[in-house]
Amino acid sequence: MDNVINWISDNQTLLVTYAVKIVVAILILVIGKFIANAIANMMSKGMRRKEMDNAVISFLSGIIKALIFIAAILMALSHVGVQTTSFIAILGAAGLAVGLALQGSLSNIASGVLIIMFRPFRAGEYVEAGGVAGTVDSINVFQTVMKTPDRKVVFVPNSQITSRPITNYNREPLRRIDLVIGVSYSANLSKTKDVLMQCLKEDERILAEPEPVVTVTNLNASSVDFNVRPWVKGPDYWPVRWDLLEKIKNELDANGIGIPFPQMDVHLFKQEQEEKAKADK
Template sequence: MDSTLQWITENQEVLIGYAIKFVVALLILIAGRIIANTVARVMGNGMRKREMDNAVVSFMAAIVKSVIFIAAILMALSHVGVQTTSFIAILGAAGLAIGLALQGSLSNIASGVLLIMFRPMRAGEYVEAGGVAGTVESITIFQTILKTPDNKVVFVPNAQITNDSITNYSREELRRIDLVVGVSYSADLRKTKEVLEEVLKADPRILEEPAMNIQVNELGASSVDFIVRPWVKVGDYWPTRWDLNREIKMALDKNEIAIPFPQMDIHFYKD
């Protein structure tokens, strides 16, 4: 006991120095934790104001919080005299090994970050991406969740989406309906155009601006093909398209304008 007290007395200055360093290191950790939580919270609030997906917000906030806290740990260890160079080397080697092992997953994460930054699609929008068409449910860390019109949920890897083209059908307020109507070569083309115009004008969902376009587009093998291109609001696209197909057929029948079937002439030769 006496020897212990004597050792403490002799090394009192050294012990006080280590105690101060330990307290300062502890304060660094506490400050790092507070700073990490504050930065993650501020960043999360900013991302939510941009209407980003909550899963993505949580993921990015967790990454920022982890990076800041790891930096605080390294600073605290360095302050108490621990050589952090070896720790950094070990972390670098471990990061390289993990990166090589998880190339696909990291590619999906990076693609998810790109989707967040450039926002080519948002939750609730109808898109065609990665070979799948559907409404965006959410963008997660590794994959984007789409719900198809027949209520199937499809999980598409983020890398597959960013490596392909993305068609967003909901971003603009207006959308054009493209129909092709084929009539017989014996049909009166002027009357046919008038009938098509009457059908379109009778539908209140068809917009006056941009103006509709009805033209003879092609002289086909069996029919004269009209293009019918009215503009509607995005939400009215499919109901209007389906109704127009029905109303155009009924109007052509009423005016005795035939829609021909594909025809083929067969010639027989007798030897």
């Protein structure tokens, strides 16, 4: 115990110097984190004023915050006396090893950059990407957050999105509703076409341009199929589709036009009875 006290007494200046350095290093980290948050918030506000996409804002802000904080860590280590040059070399070697072990994560980061650069979708758009259909909430460094119509939150890895086809349902202002309506072979085709077209004209949400189309598309085994293809604004797609199906069914019924179901003719041969009748003769 005496030796420890004597060592502390002999090295008071050195201990005070290192204590001050450690305190300053901690202050550098605290201030660096504060600056990182402040700059990220300033960038976010500036990008929002320019009406940039929220997904882009969250992605860029996260990267800037991480880079500034890493710089603060290097400055703090340098102030304590750690040789940052060799430390950076060690980090590089460790980064290579970690990179090989975390190829999937790095792929997600690269995919996130590609999504931000090429903008196949924006926050608030309804898309089908990575095997998930939903509204884009945000694009993060590793994953894209999507909300499904039944209010589930799904985190989809960015690499999974860029490696598959992406369907954006909101990029174009108009959408076409594709319906296939089958009617009986006994139905008058001209009358059926008029009834279907009248259903389209009576709905104000259906656009006159592009012009809706009603055509015979197929002669099935038990039905004549009509293609019914009206155009609507994007937000009206599902409400119009649901209402149109109900209206078409009611109008076809009101006009005596049947919607057939699959039918099969079954022929029964009473072979034993026929053979017995022949034997009696």
